[in-house]
Amino acid sequence: MFVDSHAHLDDPRFDSDRDAMLQRAWDAGVRKILTIGNGSGPDEMGCGIPIAESHDWIYASVGVHPHDAAKVEERHYSKIEQLARHPKVLAIGETGLDFYYDNSPREAQREVFRRQLELANALQLPVIIHTRDADAETEEILKQVRPQRGVIHCFTSGDKLADFALGIGFYISFSGIVTFPSAKALAEVARRIPSDRILLETDCPYLAPVPHRGKRNEPGFVADTTRFVAELRGVTPDALAAQASANFDRVFPPKTS
Ligand SMILES: [Zn+2]
Ligand SMILES: [Zn+2]
Secondary structure, three states, X not given: OEEEEEEOOOXXXXXXXXXXXXXXXXXXXXXXXXXXXXXXXXXXXXXXXHHHHOOOOEEEEEOOOHHHHHHXXXXXXXXXXXXXXXXXXXXXXXXXXXXXXXXXXXXXXXXXXXXXXXXXXXXXXXXXXXXXXXXXXXXXXXXXXXXXOEEEOXXXXXXXXXXXXXXOOOEEEEOHHHHOOOOHHHHHHHHHOOXXXXXXXXXXXXXXXXXXXXXXXXXXXXXXXXXXXXXXXXXXXXXXXXXXXXXXXXXXXXXXX
16 A cells, blocks of 8 residues: 655646546555645645545645745734644645745745744644755754654755754655656665655656656656665565555544544
8 A cells, every 4th residue: 555645636737637546546556645735825725625525545734835935924824723723634834945946035935934843833743844955954944943743755855954854753755756867866865764764755746756757747656656665675565655654654643533
């Protein structure tokens, strides 16, 4: 059984075939998906909830992507708090810093990241962190506002951030990027990190793994990334999938009602 720890199922690219796409994921052996509640900005943070409500194997997060940090108003933090009480919402995020695209001013990104980390701690929920070209500052902010639990998603950072994340008890999630022939250093991180900290994701509709590279990505393709990383680590795909699933349940425990 495979787990897709990070998917954007609300994306308009799935509007024409969302049900068929989810059926393909199920048929490929995917038994859990976390759909990310960013939407196209802070007014759409609830976008994953209706999908999670209509599928018992799908869960949601809520939060503001660093790209949208400039759009955040004070009322959005209370909105996060309110949506996070939903029984299927298991995490805050994705949030973080993206100094590659710089779609929002860096000062806004830092502030919105910090505020969401504080909220996650107050709500006792894990955080999903997006970081690109911002390893040092991500580490700095995580040292200042130490989250209780969390994941660095779509990990593409260096060894230093990997070791820091592992040191504070975080999980590291690999997307299809790890299957790209150019991603040798990343493959080495995926090979060496402890088995009780690894997660696998698609980040669909982006970043389809080999052999689907360049196409629209979807949750069923997490099977390809799992097989690739299992090979790197010298374990069977089933063993890695079981481990990733147990890790998912530890970092994103279901809410007991
Ligand atoms: Zn991301
Ligand atoms: Zn994402």
